[in-house]
Amino acid sequence: MTDQTANTPHSLDADQKAKEAYFTASQGQLIWARFKKQRAAMIAACVLVFLMLSGIFAPFLSTYDPTIAGKNKDYTNGAPQFPKFCDDAGCSLRPFVYGVERERSMATNFRWVTKVNTEDRKYIHFFVEGWEYKLFGFIPMDTHLFGAPEGFVHIFGTDQSGKDIYSRTLHAIWTSMKVGSIGVFIAFVLALIIGGISGYYGGWVDSILQMITDAVRTVPAIPLFMAVAAFMPPELSAEARFFYISLILGFIGWPTLARRVRTHLLTERNQEYVLAAQLCGASSGHVIRRHLLPSFTSYIIVDLVISFPYMVLSETALSFIGLGLKDPVNSLGVMLQNVTNADVLLNYQWYFIPVIFFIALVMAFVFVGDGLRDAADPYSDNNK
Amino acid sequence: MLQFAKFVLTRAVMALITLVIVSLVVFSLMELVPGDCAERYLAFKNTQGSSIQIANELAAERVRLGLDRPFLTRWVSWIGGAFQGDFGDSCILRVNIAQLLGSKFYISLGLCLASLALAYAIAIPVGIIAAASSNAFLNNGLRLFSYLGLAMPNFLLALMIMLIGTVYFGETLTGLFSNEYRDAPWSWDKFVDLLKHAWLPIFILGWSATAFALQTVRALMSDEIGKLYVTAAAARGVSGGKLLWRYPARHALGPIVNSLGFDLNRIFNELPIVALILTLTEAGALLIEALARSNDQQLAGAIIFLLTASIVTLNFFTDVLLAVLDPRVRKSIIR
Numbered sequence: 272m273t274d275q276t277a278n279t280p281h282s283l284d285a286d287q288k289a290k291e292a293y294f295t296a297s298q299g300q301l302i303w304a305r306f307k308k309q310r311a312a313m314i315a316a317c318v319l320v321f322l323m324l325s326g327i328f329a330p331f332l333s334t335y336d337p338t339i340a341g342k343n344k345d346y347t348n349g350a351p352q353f354p355k356f357c358d359d360a361g362c363s364l365r366p367f368v369y370g371v372e373r374e375r376s377m378a379t380n381f382r383w384v385t386k387v388n389t390e391d392r393k394y395i396h397f398f399v400e401g402w403e404y405k406l407f408g409f410i411p412m413d414t415h416l417f418g419a420p421e422g423f424v425h426i427f428g429t430d431q432s433g434k435d436i437y438s439r440t441l442h443a444i445w446t447s448m449k450v451g452s453i454g455v456f457i458a459f460v461l462a463l464i465i466g467g468i469s470g471y472y473g474g475w476v477d478s479i480l481q482m483i484t485d486a487v488r489t490v491p492a493i494p495l496f497m498a499v500a501a502f503m504p505p506e507l508s509a510e511a512r513f514f515y516i517s518l519i520l521g522f523i524g525w526p527t528l529a530r531r532v533r534t535h536l537l538t539e540r541n542q543e544y545v546l547a548a549q550l551c552g553a554s555s556g557h558v559i560r561r562h563l564l565p566s567f568t569s570y571i572i573v574d575l576v577i578s579f580p581y582m583v584l585s586e587t588a589l590s591f592i593g594l595g596l597k598d599p600v601n602s603l604g605v606m607l608q609n610v611t612n613a614d615v616l617l618n619y620q621w622y623f624i625p626v627i628f629f630i631a632l633v634m635a636f637v638f639v640g641d642g643l644r645d646a647a648d649p650y651s652d653n654n655k
Numbered sequence: 656m657l658q659f660a661k662f663v664l665t666r667a668v669m670a671l672i673t674l675v676i677v678s679l680v681v682f683s684l685m686e687l688v689p690g691d692c693a694e695r696y697l698a699f700k701n702t703q704g705s706s707i708q709i710a711n712e713l714a715a716e717r718v719r720l721g722l723d724r725p726f727l728t729r730w731v732s733w734i735g736g737a738f739q740g741d742f743g744d745s746c747i748l749r750v751n752i753a754q755l756l757g758s759k760f761y762i763s764l765g766l767c768l769a770s771l772a773l774a775y776a777i778a779i780p781v782g783i784i785a786a787a788s789s790n791a792f793l794n795n796g797l798r799l800f801s802y803l804g805l806a807m808p809n810f811l812l813a814l815m816i817m818l819i820g821t822v823y824f825g826e827t828l829t830g831l832f833s834n835e836y837r838d839a840p841w842s843w844d845k846f847v848d849l850l851k852h853a854w855l856p857i858f859i860l861g862w863s864a865t866a867f868a869l870q871t872v873r874a875l876m877s878d879e880i881g882k883l884y885v886t887a888a889a890a891r892g893v894s895g896g897k898l899l900w901r902y903p904a905r906h907a908l909g910p911i912v913n914s915l916g917f918d919l920n921r922i923f924n925e926l927p928i929v930a931l932i933l934t935l936t937e938a939g940a941l942l943i944e945a946l947a948r949s950n951d952q953q954l955a956g957a958i959i960f961l962l963t964a965s966i967v968t969l970n971f972f973t974d975v976l977l978a979v980l981d982p983r984v985r986k987s988i989i990r
Contacts, residue, residue, distance in 0.1 A: 486676035489916070489970070490963045491923035494942055498684060498955050584808050588928050591810065592943055610814060616821040623818060626811060633806040 302569060305646035312642020319635040322628070326445035330404035333438030334418050334425070338599050340402070342433035343423055345373065349385065351428040351436075351621050354395055367392040368424050393422030428621035431609070440625040442601040444632060447583045450517050450602070454582040455575050457521025462528035469529070470536025477533070488526040493588060496523050500594040509600045516595050520582050531574050535567040542566075569647035577640035580633040587629070603629045662978050670971040677963045678734045685956040686726065693717045742957035752957045759941060760958075763930075764965055766853060767922045770861030774868045774918065777861075779911070782872025786880055787899055797869060804866020809925040813859045813932040859929055864918050868911075875910055879903035912977050916970035923962050 296304070306312060325332055335343070343349070354366035370391035374384060399418035405411050418424065427436035469480040499519050503512065539545065540563070548558050589595035590604025598605060603625055609615060610622045736743060742752040785797050807815075879885065880903045888902045930940040942958045 482672065483676060486673045487680060489673060489920065489966050490677055490680065490959065491920050491966070493924040494927060494959050494962060495684075497927065497942070498952075498959060501955070580805070588808065588810060592928055592931055607814070616818055620818065620822065623814070626814075630803075630806050630811070634802055637802050637805055 302643070302646045306642055309642045309645065312638050312646075315635040315638030315642065318631060319639055322444055322632050322635065323448065325441055326448050329438075329441035329445050331412070331414070332416050333435065333441050334401070334415060335423075335435040335438045336402045336404075337434060337439040337442045337601050339432060339434065343425070343429055343435070344433050346371065346385075346423060346425065346429050347433040348431050348619050349425055349429040349433070351624070352425055354424065354426065360390075363392075363394070365394045365396075367394045368419060368422070369393070370422050391422075393419045393424065395419050395424055427624045428619070430606075430622065431619075436606070436621065436624060439601045439606055440628055443603050443606060443625060444628060446513075446596070446600060446602040447586065447629070447632065450513070450520065450586045450596075451579045451582040453514070453517035454520030454524060454586075455579055457518060458524035458528055458578065458582075459571075459575060461521065461525040462532050465525065466529035466532030467536065470533035470540070473537065477537075481530075481533070484526045484529055488530075492523050493585060496520075496585060496589060497592070497594055499523075500589055503594075509597055512595075512597055513600055516586060516589065520585055523585075524578055524582060528571075528574055528578065532567075532571070535570060536563070539563055539566050569643075573640060573644045573647050576636060576643055579640075580636045583629075583633060583636075659978065663975055666971055666974045670967050673967050674964060675734065677967070678737060678960060679730065681956050681960050681963075682730050682733055685952045737957075737960055742960075743953055745951055745954045752954055755954065756941065756957070756961075760961055762849070763926060766856055766935075767860060767919060767926060769853070770857045770859075770864060770922055771915065771919055773857060773861040774864035775911075775915075777865050778868035778872050782869050783876050783899055783904060785869075786873045786876030797873065801866045801870045804863040804869075807863075809859050809862055810928040810932055812862050813929050816855070816859065817932065856929060856933055856935060859933070860922050860925060863925070864922055867921065868914075868918060871914055872907065872911060875907035876903055879906050909977060909981055912973050912980070915973050916966050919966050919969055923966070 293301075306316075349371070352368040354368055356362055356364070356366055369387045370393050372386045372388055374386070395417050396419070397417050398414050400413050401415045401418055403411060403413045425435050425437065427440065429435055430439075465480060465484070469477045469484075496519060499522075500516065503515055507515065545558060545562055548562055549555075553561075586595055586602060587604040587607075590602050591607050593608060596602045596605050606622070606625050615622050733743070740753055744750065745752050745755055781797070785793055788794070876899075880899075882903070885898070885902050888898055893901065927940070927942050929935070931943050934940070942955060
C-alpha cells in the first residue's frame with residue numbers, strides 16, 4: 272500500500288492525497304479502513320448493529336409485555352401467527368392474522384385445541400398503544416411498533432403461560448448484551464490490574480502471579496461457575512441475581528485476558544521506541560499514556576469483543592440449567608429451560624425460534640472480533 | 656537421559672504445585688459458601704421429620720465433622736485425602752464420595768477423552784488438507800464450520816439433535832445404558848451397550864472441540880507451509896502427502912499437542928449441561944445434582960477437583976510427550 276506509484280499524470284495528485292491521508296491517518300481510521308475491506312466482517316457488523324438496536328428498542332418493538340403481566344391466557348402454547356396480505360377472500364393492503372378459537376372437551380381428549388377461523392381477520396395496525404414502558408429506562412411511552420388492537424398477534428407464538436415469544440426474544444437479546452458487557456468490563460478491570468502488575472514488575476511477582484493465573488485457568492470454568500452460582504442465596508431478587516451473575520462471569524473470565532495484557536506489556540516494555548522515549552527524557556507517566564497504552568488498546572478491544580460471546584454463552588448455559596437468571600428477567604437460557612420435555616419437543620417447536628437469534632448474535636460477534644483482529648494487526652497486510 | 660529425567664521431574668513438581676493451588680481455590684470456594692456441611696445436614700434431617708435442638712446439635716455436628724478446626728488444618732487434611740482419592744463424605748447423603756462417584760467419574764472421563772480423540776482424528780487430516788489446498792470453497796466451508804462450532808455451543812446442538820430426533824425419528828436418543836444394564840455389574844455386554852449409547856454424547860461433546868482443533872491445525876499448518884524448508888524439500892523432489900507429513904506437519908505438531916489440555920478443559924465445560932440434556936448418568940450430571948438440587952459442597956468440590964486434576968495430568972503427559980518428540984523442549988526446562 273505504501274509503495275503505490277502513480278502511472279498517469281492526472282492521478283498523481285489524487286494519489287498524493289491518498290498517500291497523505293494514509294500517512295496522517297489516526298490508528299482508528301486505519302483500523303476502520305482495513306475493517307471495511309472485509310466483507311464477512313462488515314455483514315456481521317451490520318447484523319450486530321441491527322440486533323443491538325432491536326435490543327435497545329425492545330420495548331417499542333415488542334407487541335406485548337415480556338413478563339407474566341403480558342401473558343395472553345387465551346392463547347397459551349400458541350403457534351406462531353404469520354401476518355398475511357392475501358387469502359382466498361381477497362387481498363388487503365393492511366396485513367392481517369386470523370382470529371383463533373380454542374376449545375377443550377371430551378372430543379379433543381381434554382387438550383386445548385386451537386382452531387383458526389379464516390373468516391375472522393384481525394388487522395395489524397402500526398404505532399398502536401399498548402402496555403406502558405420506559406424507553407432507555409426513563410422516557411415513559413406506551414406506543415408500540417405494531418399490534419392487533421381487535422385481537423392479538425404473536426408472530427413467534429407463545430409459551431406455556433401465554434407469554435409472547437417474540438417480545439421475550441427481543442428482551443433476551445438486550446439482557447444478554449447487558450450481562451456480557453458487565454461481565455467483560457469486570458473481567459477487563461481485573462485483567463488490567465493483575466496482568467498490569469505482573470507485566471510491569473516482572474521477575475518473581477510475575478512468576479507467582481502467572482502460576483496462580485495458570486492454575487485458575489486449568490479449572491474448567493463452567494463447573495466452577497456453576498459452583499459459585501449454585502450457592503447464591505435463593506431469596507435474591509431477579510435484579511440482584513442479574514448483577515451477581517455478571518459479577519461471577521467477570522471473575523471467571525479474567526485469566527485469559529490478564530495473560531494477554533501481561534504479554535503485551537512485557538513485549539512492548541522492552542521495545543526500542545519506549546527506550547527512545549525514555550532517553551528523550553519522557554516521564555514514565557508520559558511513556559505509559561502516549562506510547563504503551565495506544566500500542567495495545569486495539570488488541571485489548573479485540574480481545575474484549577472476542578471474549579464477549581463466551582460470556583453470553585456461559586450465561587445462557589447457566590440459566591438453562593436453572594442456576595443463572597430467573598423468570599421475570601428474560602434471557603435465552605431462561606427461555607430454553609423447559610424445552611427438553613417431550614411435550615415441547617413434539618408439539619411446540621416454536622420454543623426454539625430464539626435460538627436462531629442467539630446463534631446470529633454470537634456469530635456476528637465472532638466475525639466482527641475476527642475482522643477487528645485482522646484490521647488491528649498492522650502486519651496482516653503482508654500475509655495477504 | 657539424565658536431562659530427560661530432570662525435565663520429567665520438574666514438570667511433575669510443577670503439576671503438583673498447580674494442583675495444590677487449584678485445591679486451595681476449590682476449597683476456599685467451598686468455605687465461602689453460606690452455611691456449612693453441618694447446617695446442611697441438619698436442615699436435610701429436619702425435612703426428613705426428625706426434630707433437633709438446633710444450636711446444640713449444630714455444635715456437636717461441627718465437632719464431629721471437624722469443622723471447628725482452623726481453615727488451614729482442614730485444607731491440609733482435605734488435600735491430603737484428595738491425593739489418596741478420599742474426599743470425605745458427601746454433605747447430605749453421608750456416603751463416602753469415592754463410593755458415590757465410583758465408576759461414574761471414569762465414564763465421564765472416558766467420554767471426554769473419546770470426544771477429544773474424535774476431534775483430533777477429524778481435525779488433523781482435514782486441517783492439513785485445508786491448509787495445503789487453495790480451494791476457496793473448502794476453506795470457506797471450514798471457516799463457517801469453525802464459527803458454527805463456536806456459536807452453537809454443544810448444549811444447543813444437543814437440544815437440536817433431540818428436537819430432530821423426536822420429530823423425525825420418534826426416538827429420544829438419551830441415556831447411557833439400556834434399562835436392563837443400568838444397575839448391572841460391569842460385564843462385556845454392559846460395555847457394548849454403553850458403546851451403543853455413547854456415540855451421540857461423544858459426537859456432541861466433540862463438536863466444538865473439532866471446530867476449534869480444525870482452526871488451530873489449519874492456522875499452524877498455513878504458517879509452516881510457506882516456510883523455506885518446505886520449499887527446499889519440494890525442490891529436492893519430495894511431494895504430495897509425503898512432503899506435507901514429513902516436513903510442515905511435524906513442526907506444527909508441537910503446539911497441537913500442547914493445546915490438548917485446553918481442549919479437554921473446554922469439553923469438561925460442556926459436560927454437565929450436555930449430560931443434563933441427554934440424561935446421562937455420570938459425573939457431570941452428578942455435579943449438577945450436587946449444585947442445583949442439594950447444595951452439596953463437599954461433592955461439588957470433589958468433582959471439580961477431579962476434573963481439574965485430569966486436565967493437569969493430561970497437561971503433564973503432553974509435556975512429556977512433547978519432550979520425547981522434540982529435543983528443543985527437553986533442553987529448556989522452564990520455558
